Amino acid sequence: MDLFEYQGKQFFGSYGMPVSPGEAVTTVDGAAAAAERLGTPVMVKAQVHTGGRGKAGGVKFAADIDAVRVHAANILGLDIRGHIVENLWIEKASDIAEEYYASFTLDRSAKKHLGMLSAQGGVEIETVAEENPDAIAKIWVNPVEGLTEGQCRQWVLAANLNPDVTDQTVELLLKLYEAYTEGDADLVEINPLIVTPEGRVHVLDAKVTLDGNAGFRHDLAPFDATQPRDEREAAAHAKGLQYVGLEGSVGVIANGAGLAMSTVDVVNQVGGRPANFLDIGGGANADVMAEALGVINNDPDVQSIFINIFGGITRGEEVANGIIEAVNRVDIASPIVIRLDGTNAVIGWSLLEPYLSERLVILPTMLEAAREAVVLAGGTAS
Amino acid sequence: MSIFIDENTKVVYQGLTGSQGRYYGMLNRDYGTQVVAGTNPKKAGADVEGVPVFATVADAVEATGANASCVFIPAAGVRGAVLEAAEGGVELIVVITEGVPMHDEAYFYNKLKADYPGVRLLGPNCPGLISPGKANIGITAGHIAKAGGPVGIVSRSGTLTYQALYELKQKDIGCTTCVGIGGDPVPGTSFIDCLAAFEDDPETEAVMMIGEIGGSAEEEAAEFIAANVTKPVVAYIAGLCAPPGKKMGHAGAIVSGGKGTAQAKVDALAAAGVHIGQSPSEAGEIMAEVVAAL
Numbered sequence: 001m002d003l004f005e006y007q008g009k010q011f012f013g014s015y016g017m018p019v020s021p022g023e024a025v026t027t028v029d030g031a032a033a034a035a036e037r038l039g040t041p042v043m044v045k046a047q048v049h050t051g052g053r054g055k056a057g058g059v060k061f062a063a064d065i066d067a068v069r070v071h072a073a074n075i076l077g078l079d080i081r082g083h084i085v086e087n088l089w090i091e092k093a094s095d096i097a098e099e100y101y102a103s104f105t106l107d108r109s110a111k112k113h114l115g116m117l118s119a120q121g122g123v124e125i126e127t128v129a130e131e132n133p134d135a136i137a138k139i140w141v142n143p144v145e146g147l148t149e150g151q152c153r154q155w156v157l158a159a160n161l162n163p164d165v166t167d168q169t170v171e172l173l174l175k176l177y178e179a180y181t182e183g184d185a186d187l188v189e190i191n192p193l194i195v196t197p198e199g200r201v202h203v204l205d206a207k208v209t210l211d212g213n214a215g216f217r218h219d220l221a222p223f224d225a226t227q228p229r230d231e232r233e234a235a236a237h238a239k240g241l242q243y244v245g246l247e248g249s250v251g252v253i254a255n256g257a258g259l260a261m262s263t264v265d266v267v268n269q270v271g272g273r274p275a276n277f278l279d280i281g282g283g284a285n286a287d288v289m290a291e292a293l294g295v296i297n298n299d300p301d302v303q304s305i306f307i308n309i310f311g312g313i314t315r316g317e318e319v320a321n322g323i324i325e326a327v328n329r330v331d332i333a334s335p336i337v338i339r340l341d342g343t344n345a346v347i348g349w350s351l352l353e354p355y356l357s358e359r360l361v362i363l364p365t366m367l368e369a370a371r372e373a374v375v376l377a378g379g380t381a382s
Numbered sequence: 383m384s385i386f387i388d389e390n391t392k393v394v395y396q397g398l399t400g401s402q403g404r405y406y407g408m409l410n411r412d413y414g415t416q417v418v419a420g421t422n423p424k425k426a427g428a429d430v431e432g433v434p435v436f437a438t439v440a441d442a443v444e445a446t447g448a449n450a451s452c453v454f455i456p457a458a459g460v461r462g463a464v465l466e467a468a469e470g471g472v473e474l475i476v477v478i479t480e481g482v483p484m485h486d487e488a489y490f491y492n493k494l495k496a497d498y499p500g501v502r503l504l505g506p507n508c509p510g511l512i513s514p515g516k517a518n519i520g521i522t523a524g525h526i527a528k529a530g531g532p533v534g535i536v537s538r539s540g541t542l543t544y545q546a547l548y549e550l551k552q553k554d555i556g557c558t559t560c561v562g563i564g565g566d567p568v569p570g571t572s573f574i575d576c577l578a579a580f581e582d583d584p585e586t587e588a589v590m591m592i593g594e595i596g597g598s599a600e601e602e603a604a605e606f607i608a609a610n611v612t613k614p615v616v617a618y619i620a621g622l623c624a625p626p627g628k629k630m631g632h633a634g635a636i637v638s639g640g641k642g643t644a645q646a647k648v649d650a651l652a653a654a655g656v657h658i659g660q661s662p663s664e665a666g667e668i669m670a671e672v673v674a675a676l
Contacts, residue, residue, distance in 0.1 A: 106484060106488060106567055106568070108567055108568070108597040108598065108599070108634075109597075109598055109602065111488065111491055111492065111568055112488070112492070113488065126639060142492055142496075143485065143488040143489045143492050144489060144492045144493050144496060181485055184483050184484075184485055186484060211483050211484050211485070213457060213481045213482060213483045213484070213633065214483040214485070216457065216458045217458070217483075242631045244625070244628045244629075244630060246625065254541075255541055256539060256540050256541025256542065256631075257539065257540075257541075257565060257594075257630055257631025257632045257635060258537075258538070258539020258540065258541055258542035258543075258565075258592070258594055258620045258631075258632075259539070259541040259542055259545065259620075260630070260631060261539075261594060261595070261620040261621040261624060261630050261631070261635070262542060262618075262620045262661065262662055264621075264623050264624070265620065265621065265622045265623050265644075265661070266661055268622070268623045269660065269661070274623070277624075277628075277630055277631070279631040282521070282540070282541070310541050310544055310545050310548070311523075312521075312522065312523035312526065312541070312544040313409065313521065313523045341545070341548070342523075342526060342544065342545070342548055343523055343525070343526060365663060366661060366662070366663060367661065367663065
């Protein structure tokens with residue numbers, strides 16, 4: 001789960017890394033009050049789960065309280081790449097002498113942790129990687145051995161930073177690695193990592209993605225609460241469903257992530273547009289099917305629903321009974337197309353037989369079912 | 383022949399006394415798998431429908447000669463369970479559990495590489511593997527697979543794996559071994575490991591490969607196939623229409639920074655001479671043609 005900048009800074013701060021004092025606010029008055037307490041000048045920064053804030057006008061310097069009010073009013077409600085700004089971070093302004101870049105993430109090919117450090121911070125690292133790859137010093141850390149101080153120092157020297165800040169940078173990067181591993185982060189990124197005119201190394205921005213699977217050893221609830229989810233995703237998440245909202249009109253329910261992805265693909269291939277990805281997992285019992293249908297039913301864009309189930313250990317008759325019970329429980333607004341295959345599929349079909357109508361259709365293959373769902377959604381299937 | 387497991391594989395189930403472990407452990411036994419032991423430190427001496435329970439994997443190995451382990455332990459205990467299994471002396475560790483933290487996976491993957499190089503890890507978050515007619519370890523429905531050959535299957539996705547097995551069976555095509563490598567960021571066994579084993583297996587004459595978005599495992603497999611695999615490979619990749627930045631169910635299934643797209647994987651595999659199916663059933667049809675031409 002992605003953290004807001006201010007949450008990332010608090011996360012880094014808890015591992016002893018140098019971050020600026022600041023306050024998270026949601027109103028203009030709140031911003032002014034925070035700036036009063038912090039003392040001007042301050043930065044007024046939009047908190048959104050996307051990049052490009054600066055270019056979009058979401059990051060402003062405010063010399064005094066009047067400027068804080070003006071900028072806060074402009075930034076709150078701003079649309080940055082589809083994200084509406086609801087939260088601001090008011091932070092004591094820093095003077096900048098140099099801007100670096102530092103990050104850790106998993107290198108999935110090497111199956112080791114990859115650290116990247118560059119003297120060219122403040123711009124997107126992808127741009128540096130393309131235009132001047134030698135400007136990025138990389139280090140691969142074996143998770144069993146961890147990052148030693150000696151390795152870290154070699155890495156810092158290889159990045160050709162200002163030699164006056166080598167010791168401070170080594171110390172900070174060791175803490176960053178600790179935050180990454182102990183904190184169960186998928187990604188920790190500081191861009192820019194700055195050196196102040198007084199020669200202090202300091203975290204000026206924070207991008208942190210935490211591993212949602214590590215909730216059994218960390219309290220992730222505060223971060224979970226600020227995840228960007230549309231209404232549909234929030235409702236599905238509350239019911240524990242694996243759901244991703246898309247833009248189309250064919251609601252998709254499938255068992256298994258791969259099959260759900262495949263279903264979305266096939267609907268697209270035949271000329272339709274899926275409204276969502278929804279994986280109900282292996283079981284496909286009545287409860288989870290009813291929850292899934294409920295979520296899709298509440299999506300006003302959905303014109304038809306495609307249920308795509310492959311029975312493995314779960315037998316066709318169990319799946320069919322689940323669908324029948326769920327359809328009886330939820331008042332479904334859109335016609336349903338079912339493709340049920342695998343174990344005892346034929347028994348499942350015969351159970352569904354009495355319920356079939358123009359609004360509840362079974363077709364034997366994924367392709368045929370996808371075409372029918374697209375037509376029922378008012379489209380033309382190819 | 384089969385790869386990684388056969389009728390002589392003896393399996394200890396870590397978590398046999400839990401509901402999932404018991405359910406699938408007994409299904410695996412009914413299939414014919416040698417389910418020789420379970421572990422639970424608090425229930426040593428007990429049994430689950432006749433299968434003896436030991437305190438540790440080491441005890442189970444000593445008493446029963448188990449040479450493989452299947453892990454149904456909740457995510458928080460998986461790191462400990464994997465290290466215990468490796469220490470206990472099994473050669474194969476199959477982790478079914480989903481939701482294991484990435485840092486735990488990265489740790490035990492590298493720990494096994496360094497200290498137990500002879501041990502094969504499969505998963506986490508995988509359906510396991512089946513050599514039809516010989517052994518079934520994990521949560522695959524055994525009856526949807528036809529025994530024999532000539533096809534070997536390797537897949538990142540559970541349900542699509544079952545579908546592939548089922549479609550081949552309906553076309554009367556057998557499978558030597560079907561390996562579900564799982565959808566997590568640090569899979570213990572890779573596509574390449576399986577492709578290499580299938581290439582060496584005389585009974586496997588063609589390979590079905592099912593990939594999905596995220597990471598670069600399929601691209602690496604494509605390079606390996608171009609250089610090392612002489613047998614025909616048919617592939618299907620799920621997630622062509624997945625939006626960037628959204629996890630599609632599996633922890634590893636995410637397109638980020640323009641990397642890991644399905645199209646890039648399809649292109650890389652096609653360039654390596656792999657036959658690409660646009661849907662799972664098309665991949666099945668292509669495989670039927672490939673098998674007919676063998």
